[in-house]
Amino acid sequence: MKNLKIKPQRLGLLAVISLMCAVTACHDFFEKNIEDNVVLMVSPTDGGSSPIYLQKFIWKPVNGAREYHIQLVTPSFDKLSQIVMDTVVASTNLMVTLTPNKYQMSIYAQNAGYQSKVTTISFDITESYDLSPQEMNPTQPTNLSATNATAITFRWDTITGATSYSFELFDANGKTVGGAIPVTTNSITIPSSDTKIEQLTEQAYSWRIFARNEISDSKAIISRFTVDRTAPVQPKTLQPNESDTTKVATSLFSWTKNADTGTPIADSIIIASDQGFGTIVKRALCTNNSFSYTFPSSVATYFWKLKQSDAAGNTTETQPRKLLVLPQ
Structure with missing residues (x-):
């Protein structure tokens, strides 16, 4: 075999990149600088x-940002009485139900290597005994979610200013429950x-609260949410x-799905070097009812199975199959 030769210019470039990766971490080197x-x-x-x-809370996206760090306090950072919220979100909006008070909020964008300048705003929430302009914020179950729970909170x-609440639940046909x-x-x-x-x-429901x-x-x-307690039908x-x-x-690896009327299903393939699946060599989500995998170039026996999970958390697994791989 001929010796591999690297041109000096190439070697210099690789050395620079390696040095920068060692000093700053490689992901920092390739992230967009958003400090300004x-x-x-x-x-x-x-x-x-x-x-x-x-x-x-709505803000304009920052190009190169992966997420946003938000802090909300009362009445201000200088005269701190309470930290209402300290959270990181990937979206550019957030809904929060507040009590009447003075507030100050800070927000900055960040990615794996940089963070933007901090923006700070102050605002007031005033009290009103009239509830008619107020909107409710249902938090659980989350909107458009699915569950397999038998008891749902x-x-x-x-x-x-509220002295009570009125809860209403409706089935898939809009009939009150x-x-x-x-x-x-x-x-x-x-x-x-x-x-x-x-x-x-098991069906789709909607609910509201006053x-x-x-x-x-x-x-x-x-x-809205869906109750689904039925495991996916095993593929064929x-x-x-x-x-x-x-x-x-x-x-x-390929398979054919049976018709399923439940919540959306995700397929995962699991490949192991032992029948008990104690040593997993590959685990991956699959699309289009197939998955391609390159095995090491040596004689070995592998075991594989398909796991299906629906949006409600129900799962099913196929029986493990053995596969003998021979070198070409």
Whole structure:
């Protein structure tokens, strides 16, 4: 074999890159420098005042940012009384239900190597006994989620000035389940003796919650979820067959799905070097009912199986299959 020669210019470039990676970490080297950028807030505005408790924090995206670090305090960072929120989000918006008070918020963008300049705004939330302009914020189950739980707890943000709440649940046809249920806390569980509602059947549901006091009701936001407790139907016509032998370094695994009426299903292939799957050599999510894998160039026996998981958390696995791999 001929000796591999690297041109001096190439060697110099590699040395520079290696040195920079060692000093700053490689991911920092390839991240966009956003240190001079500023996060521009859209809502709320600096110095603003609002009687709406459910605040929608919106800001413009920073090119090169992976996420945003937000801190919210009362009444200010200089005269700190309470840290209301300290969180990192990947989106450019966030909804938070607040109580009447003075607030100060800071936000900056960040990626694996850099962070932007800090933007700070101040605003007030004023108190109003009239609940009619207020919006509810249902938090659990999250909107458009799926669950396989037998007991489901519904939660929402509390509203200042509310003396009670009215909970309503609807089935897939829009028919009420149990009618309007009065609640004095910010949660309710089904089934329970308080609701007199049986365990929910497998279907799509929607629910809403109203805050109430002696003079008014709040607005409500419809939230939807699906109950699915049925495991995915196992796939058919899996390839390779049990105890197949292959002389091809790269093997194609494939399967055919059965019809499934439940929540969306994700396929994962698991390849191991032992029948008990104690030593996993490859685990990967799959698309298009297939997966391609290149085995090491040596004689070895492998075992593989397919795991299917739906959005509600139900899973099913195929029986392990043995595959003998021979060198070409």
